[in-house]
Amino acid sequence: MYAQTARPNIVIFIADDVSYNDLGCMGHPVLKTPAIDKLAKNGIRFSNAYLTTSSCSPSRVSILTGRYPHNTGAAELHSPIPPGQVAFPKLLKESGYYTAQAGKWHLGSSGIKPDGPFLDAFDRVGGSHADGGGPGGEQAWVEYLQQRPKDKPFFMWFAAQDAHRGWDNAPKPVQYSAQDVQVPDNLANTAATRTDLVRYYEEVSRFDHYVGKVVDELKAQGILENTLIIVMADNGRPFPRNKTRMYDEGIKTPLIIHWPAGVKGRNQVSSSLVSAIDIAPTILEVAGISECASVQGKSFKTLLAEPTAKFRNYVFAEHNFHSFRAYERMVRTDKYVYIENGLPEQSNVGATDIMGGAAGAELKKHYLAGKATPLQALIFITPQPQFEFYDHSADKDQLINLYGHKGYKAQQQHLADILETWKKETGDDQPEDLTPDWYDRWDNKALPEKGKRGTMPGSLQNATSIQKPGPF
CATH class of the missing domain: 3.40.720.10 (Alkaline Phosphatase, subunit A)
Known part of the structure; x- marks a missing residue:
């Protein structure tokens, strides 16, 4: 043709x-x-x-x-x-x-x-x-x-x-x-x-x-x-x-x-x-x-x-169930990163393949032996930060959480408002009965809940039928 x-x-x-x-x-x-x-x-x-x-x-x-x-x-x-x-x-x-x-x-x-x-x-x-x-x-x-x-x-x-x-x-x-x-x-x-x-x-x-x-x-x-x-x-x-x-x-x-x-x-x-x-x-x-x-x-x-032309003002991302129950949302500009964690009471170890690998196992050993640095220990501790804010221009690896810092109050509030607008316009939500952990977060062993699905984020707002993209 x-x-x-x-x-x-x-x-x-x-x-x-x-x-x-x-x-x-x-x-x-x-x-x-x-x-x-x-x-x-x-x-x-x-x-x-x-x-x-x-x-x-x-x-x-x-x-x-x-x-x-x-x-x-x-x-x-x-x-x-x-x-x-x-x-x-x-x-x-x-x-x-x-x-x-x-x-x-x-x-x-x-x-x-x-x-x-x-x-x-x-x-x-x-x-x-x-x-x-x-x-x-x-x-x-x-x-x-x-x-x-x-x-x-x-x-x-x-x-x-x-x-x-x-x-x-x-x-x-x-x-x-x-x-x-x-x-x-x-x-x-x-x-x-x-x-x-x-x-x-x-x-x-x-x-x-x-x-x-x-x-x-x-x-x-x-x-x-x-x-x-x-x-x-x-x-x-x-x-x-x-x-x-x-x-x-x-x-x-x-x-x-x-x-x-x-x-x-x-x-x-x-x-x-x-x-x-x-x-x-x-x-x-x-x-x-x-x-x-x-x-x-x-x-x-x-x-x-024109590779140098201006395009987006914001990008958005989400962390949902992957081996473990999760609900995190992120908005980012060319300079700042803002993250909200809807489940701060849980650790944030990532996924079973991560912690089941050699590097994950070694990190666990270090943590148990009291040898882990604060950065290395952070994935294991509870509660996790509910809010995170990073100045990417000075901290490209997002290591220093500036949330609550007076010098960034306006920027934090702006991105929090933008993220809330994105959630509303795209129909995002955090159901009470999210998919539970399928594995133990420490030893990776399967739990009785393995295979059980909860309510999908966005389903309460019928998000699959929403075409609005949120802020650009």
């Missing part, structure tokens, strides 16, 4: 559990990601791109729908996607694109096997580690490109299982030693923690290796010039204080866009605030498709021509 050159091909690479600063081009001093770095050098690197949640399946559903998690009706980990939610690849497919998904599915209640209402958004699905995709779910990517119809533009959703725990023992393209790693201050600096980080590094570099293979194939087919490539992640690294959390190493995503035919200039950096819900409308505009009424995000296509 459409000539292949009429509209751009589109490829999204989405890493699994990789923090924004764990790529070479995003400033990591050790991790080697030459393929992604090259895309950034010849494209645009976004330094202030934020997810709407730091949790696998809700984040992916949010990206594909352009809607906040509580507006999708699938705000919690592994929660089913209700009928009526529109994934943008379906709109691409209906307009003449060939659409395919390869790698990790994890959309709705299904983790590996493609299933659910988003199946019809793709012409082809599969390619996980259980379906010929190799241990990282990446080995079918090049095959998908080679076997696609050659008379249509295409959209590929290439979702890796790297770098999600548990680590596999397959040979890695890049190896690291325990001496290479940089242990963050919030972790215990032990041999076991260092080894844990080595395994993580190796899976990030494997993701990069397969990104490079796809780029080589696009070049070999002579279509790299008019293929829009996006590299991003679904949430932060699977370590304490990162994945599930509202701090930058949990909620901020690397975002690299490479499109020689459509991006002016090379090696550009955009510090404009961008939300993950803005990706869907941007792709639709690039593909020449009219706006979708259900999308709450806005297209940032103008930033591809």
Whole structure:
């Protein structure tokens, strides 16, 4: 129906559990990601791109729908996607694109096997580690490109299982030693923690290796010039204080866009605030498709021509059930971060895979032995801060909570008001019977409540039918 050159091909690479600063081009001093770095050098690197949640399946559903998690009706980990939610690849497919998904599915209640209402958004699905995709779910990517119809533009959703725990023992393209790693201050600096980080590094570099293979194939087919490539992640690294959390190493995503035919200039950096819900409308505009009424995000296509232009004033994010009961909300500007915790009486350890890993286990040992620093101990203590406020310009890692500080009273109140407006306009709410903990927060053992679902945030306000996006 459409000539292949009429509209751009589109490829999204989405890493699994990789923090924004764990790529070479995003400033990591050790991790080697030459393929992604090259895309950034010849494209645009976004330094202030934020997810709407730091949790696998809700984040992916949010990206594909352009809607906040509580507006999708699938705000919690592994929660089913209700009928009526529109994934943008379906709109691409209906307009003449060939659409395919390869790698990790994890959309709705299904983790590996493609299933659910988003199946019809793709012409082809599969390619996980259980379906010929190799241990990282990446080995079918090049095959998908080679076997696609050659008379249509295409959209590929290439979702890796790297770098999600548990680590596999397959040979890695890049190896690291325990001496290479940089242990963050919030972790215990032990041999076991260092080894844990080595395994993580190796899976990030494997993701990069397969990104490079796809780029080589696009070049070999002579279509790299008019293929829009996006590299991003679904949430932060699977370590304490990162994945599930509202701090930058949990909620901020690397975002690299490479499109020689459509991006002016090379090696550009955009510090404009961008939300993950803005990706869907941007792709639709690039593909020449009219706006979708259900999308709450806005297209940032103008930033591809003018990376320094002003875009958003605010980004918003939410932390809902992921192994444990949760309700946190965040609003951020280019300078300040404001977080509200609706359940401060509980600890905030994150998720079972985090605390079940070696770094989490070492942190627990340190805490029990009385060796943990205040930063390291913070995830275990109760009560947790109900309100947090950070000056990102002076505290990029959100380590110094300034909430209540007189010098920031006006800024705190402004963001509290903005967050309240966002909740009201988008239909967010905190039900009394939220999904409970499925596991013990200390020893990770399953509880009798495992499998029990409570009331989904937003459901009391019928948020799935709300299109208002809140403040922009």
